Amino acid sequence: MSESTPYMAIENVSKIFGSYEALSDVSLDIHAGQVLCLLGDNGAGKSTLIKVLSGFHEPTSGTVKINGKPVQFKSPRDATAAGISTVHQFGGTFPLMSLGRSFFTGVEPTKGWGPFKYFDKKFANKVVVEQMQEMGITRVTDGDRFVGSLSGGERQVSAIARAVYFGAKVLILDEPTAALGVKEAAHVLRIIMQAKHRGIAVVLVTHNVSHALTVGDHFAVLIRGEKADDFAKGQRTREEITDLMAGGEAMAELEAELASLTGSGDSIHD
Amino acid sequence: MFNLRSMARRPEFSALMGTIFVFLFFSWFGRPNFLGFAGTATWVNVAAELALISLPVALVMIAGHLDLSVGSVLAAGAMTFAILSGYYGLPSWIGVIAGLAVGALLGLVNGLLVTKVKLPSFIVTLATMFSIQGIVYGVTRLTTGTVLVSVQVDEGVKNIFGGLMFDQFETAVLFALAMVLVVSWIVYRTRFGNWVYAIGGDEVSARAAGVPVDRTTVMLYIGSGFGSALLGVIQVALYSSAQVSAGQSYVFNSIIAVVVGGVLLTGGFGSPIGVLFGTMTFAIVYQGIYYTGWDSDWSALILGMLLLIAVLSNNTFRKLAMSAAKPKDKKKPAPGGGGGHAATATATTTATEKKATNV
Helix, strand or coil: CCCCCCCEEEEEEEEEECCEEEEEEEEEEECCCCEEEEEECCCCCHHHHHHHHCCCCCCCEEEEEECCEEECCCCHHHHHHCCEEEECCCCCCCCCCEHHHHHCCCCCCEECCHHHCEECHHHHHHHHHHHHHHCCCCCCCCCCCEHHHCCHHHHHHHHHHHHHHCCCCEEEEECCCCCCCHHHHHHHHHHHHHHHHCCCEEEEEECCHHHHHHHCCEEEEEECCEEEEEEECCCCCHHHHHHHHHCCHHHHHHHHHHHHHHCCCHHHHC | CCCHHHHHCCCHHHHHHHHHHHHHHHHHHCCCHHHCHHHHHHHHHHHHHHHHHHHHHHHHHHCCCCCCCHHHHHHHHHHHHHHHHHHCCCCHHHHHHHHHHHHHHHHHHHHHHHHHHCCCHHHHHHHHHHHHHHHHHHHHHHHHCCCEEECCCCHHHHHHHHCEECCCEECHHHHHHHHHHHHHHHHHHCHHHHHHHHHHHCHHHHHHCCCCHHHHHHHHHHHHHHHHHHHHHHHHHHHCEEECCCCCHHHHHHHHHHHHCCCCCCCCCCCHHHHHHHHHHHHHHHHHHHHHCCCCCHHHHHHHHHHHHHHHHHHHHHHHHHCCCCCCCCCCCCCCCCHHHHHHHHHHHCCCHHHHHHC
8 A cells, every 4th residue: 555665564474383383484664654453252362462573482483573683582671672662552651650750750850969869759740741641641740640530541541652752663452442332442443543643653452443443544353373464444344354353254153043043143243 | 638548558657557556556655765775775776686687578578478487497508607706706897797697598498399389388388497406507507506505796797797977876777777778679660679569469370471470479578598697697697696595586576576567467558667567666666565564475465456556457458459440430431333232141140160260
């Protein structure tokens, strides 16, 4: 779809654990300013793929490229250095820490010199409130408040805000909407669009087809470790995608079976 | 109304309530001597000694670990001092430095074991507690032939570590106050302090955020080893002797003081000031009972109940601190292009396998 070099790409990546091939020959392009949706059922290899992208696993074979150049991520730290930031389902935050402290964990701003260097709480709290406000969490006005007092969606948003603030180029979101209510999920999706418009490459992992269709520019479907399909926005219908994710034939069989029991199998599409 | 929720956010709040309660309780039932100069000194001394171990142990516990070896390390530090300066007759300051160094070294061993072996710190430090105790018994008996070693502590060293101020207050009080200041600085003002909370909150996330988890944990154990040995040295300076079995009561007493002081047993929450209140509460109950004329056997019962009450009230305050302000509806339009889709599909996703395993 785009002729420019993707910011990040993986080519023919496989990952084998013992005798189990979690990923098999998967290639993906991740473009700046686009949302790539990784779809697939549980166990399809989405998590393994994220771990390869974020440096937790090294691929067994195949290459990872940044700006067209092959790279090797030995640890998550290497991936972070390349601008890759992963936000996990629950935001990866600390419920009993203040927002300011949690936001800057590992990269604490300091003031003063030598042994008298101290954590700049004022600055940390100011930044976190600004960032949250900018992301539409307007009720947060106090950086001393506990992370645990935020809702699931707000925690997700604060984790995204953190990644964006620290200059992420690739933002990997692992099921960000899975545990959220409708309203909160909508808010998170809006934040994803915001990140995209800032030129960040977003990898959205989900098995919620509706959420994917809402924000996605490009889609890849994984089935049992293999890339089953790869298409741009508008090239597939919602039903085609759902069928693909559920494994096509298996789904049709199940529908037939259910239809014979209840007289209607359509409802399972959602 | 001043803000109860922001007060509740402070871990020392409920600890202070506890201290005030037991202080008033024993001031009344222990009147008039409990409130006197000597009465005050008895519990302040006990609190100060306990604080020397509890404060560094509190940091270990905030990081989500335990240190059960503090009693054995105390004995090891004390015995090192006593054997070197008493049995071998070396200058006292050498014994002190060696004793403190042994404490820090044993802390280092604990820290390395906990971070490298990847077993729960409860088991690791339970094992080192016994191992160190065994070594202390064995080495002491081999070198000196006894289990109690006396020392003639040099005047200067005795005044610093085991002196009495106004004839009643141990210099340990000054050490404890200094330690509160140092630990508070570390916790509130350094990056290291932030890492301690992050590790206790969620070790995996802390690692992902770039916190040097192992190095920080090892440093914390060195701290608790040092604090234990410092108290061992102070006790030798006070009583001019060291005993192999000394210190084991501090294993549980320190945990009680730390928990009563508002530290969350699973880590991630707590404050040094709160722990100071915890040690005071403990000391007031422990010593106050003698002023009431009741049998001192009852102090253990009171401490046990206090511990339960403390944990329950800590939980209540923590919930209060975590409770979100009433969730205000943010009236915002659904995201462009597919609000309807978003609405229809969320229901099915809430029951994912992932959610179940991550909670």
